[in-house]
Amino acid sequence: MTLAQLRAFLAAYELGTFTAAARKLETSQASISELISRLEHELKLSLFIRGGRRLLPTTAAVELQVHALQSVTSFDNGVEALKSMSSLQGGVCTFGVLRYGAHYDLADLVQRFHRRYPKVKVRLVGLNSLAVAESVASGEIEAGLIVLPVAEAGLQVRPLFRDEVFYVSATRSPSRGPVTIEELTESKLVLYDAFAGWHDPTRRQLLERARLKGLKIDPAIEVEHVDTALGLVATGAADTFVPQAIVNGPGFPKNVHAVPFAEPLYDTIALIQREGAYLSPATRKMAQMAARTLLAKVTPEQTLWRTGMP
Template sequence: MTLAQLRAFLAAYELGSFTAAAKKLETSQASVSELISRLEHELEHSLFIRGGRQLIPTTAAVELQVHALQSVTSFDNGVEALKAMSSLEGGVCTFGVLRYGAHYDLADLVQRFHRRYPKVKVHLVGLNSVTVAESVASGEIEAGLIVLPVAEAGLQVRPLFRDEVFYVSATRNPSRGPITIEELAESKLVLYDAFAGWRDPTRRQILERARLKGLKIEPAIEVEHVDTALGLVAAGAADTFVPQAIVSGPGFPRNIHAVPFAEPLYDTIALVQREGAYLSPATRKMAQMAARTLLSKVAPGQDIRRATVK
């Protein structure tokens, strides 16, 4: 069975004659007739009742048509995808990044992408990892970078690296050493990502540790943005916890001290897409650029899987 046979069959099925099918396929009527005869011989089923001016599809033809159309369409889509991949002369890229992606050098990701592929439309969202995961799972966006763990099922997850999380404070003396979950439960905290709340992946890890000890973590203040939280920490109003990327960033307040957790805590950064979903060439390229940007900045010990994003 060949694609040429399936195309001839579909054209004849749609148009009702070998002559019309031949005209559509820009070939001869005899060629279309021969292709369909070979297909019938291979299938051991007649596909059309010949005679008169109109071809009449048999029951076998009706059954085959749906599957033949899927096969031909799938192949054509693959060819178009390969063409678009090499040129990226159009299309739309939908991608999600961490809310504080700028701390991972992702601030200029769109600018770099648009400079290379100016004809591609870009829809980039920067949200909490929970919301990014939900948007990918629902098909609202094609792929994104998130912090694990997330509860969304149906996602294909590719861990990239892990980033240690630190307790930060302007008032706690760092000479006291790492912070325990018991001390954290007694601390006055300002937590960011208020909308996501305890669904936030980093918070979920903290909450689970506290539950195992029979403790509660209750923030005194909740805000949406990490920079707002750090401003309050710098003012001595409360303490919080942030990943290494923020601690080592140029904008981190100088009067804030960072200490690790007694039981080290890590954010795992991952690339996600819907399970079994096909990524458009534009979004695939954006995912590759984002992953390479992240992996180029991390220390060897942080890297979980330095694999090429496919």
């Protein structure tokens, strides 16, 4: 049984003649007759009583019509859904962004995307890189932006650029020079991304450096948001570390100083998706817009993506 046979049957059932069905389907009367004859042969049932001015549907035809219409309509709806996705006139975009994406000019990413593609539904997740990586690996979202490293297997990773991380303090003078790992472990710290904890990629890098020296990092305060941490730093309550994008941002406290680490520390920003997974046209376009926004903000020396947009 084929869709062509079902379409011919439905047209003949609706219009009452093979000739009218042929005009509707833009084919010949003989072709319609042949398609329906093959369908009757397969079903081993007659569908129409022939001979009069109009075709008379049999009981079998009345029973088949409902199911044939459902099958053809379902297939046509599926094709239209795929066409909508391909032309960005529909579909769904699922994408993960950095928790502090606003500092990378990503605050209006959804608004810009929606203005350009108003018929595409958007689900944007803004979490710690650990959670974004887990969501992509599980298939909950299609793609996302993260800070490396992450431990999730089965991910296709495309590094975009790296952003230097600075130690920031309202009480430590920059004249003392770069911050060593020894000094960091002795400092009173407020750390953000409390939920991710030591799974956070930036924290993991510093934790490994401390372990190699036989040292321990023990924060005095942990909060969830970087802006909360910076507010505490501005009061002199504790120190923290943030990427250069935040240091250079308009909201960075004026009384807080940024100092590099003695062994330079970097956040590597990357696009991820599941290995071998197909990105929907909408999510692919969102990823391209996000990558272009990020790369427009950094210097050529910071850029790691050299071969064009993903």
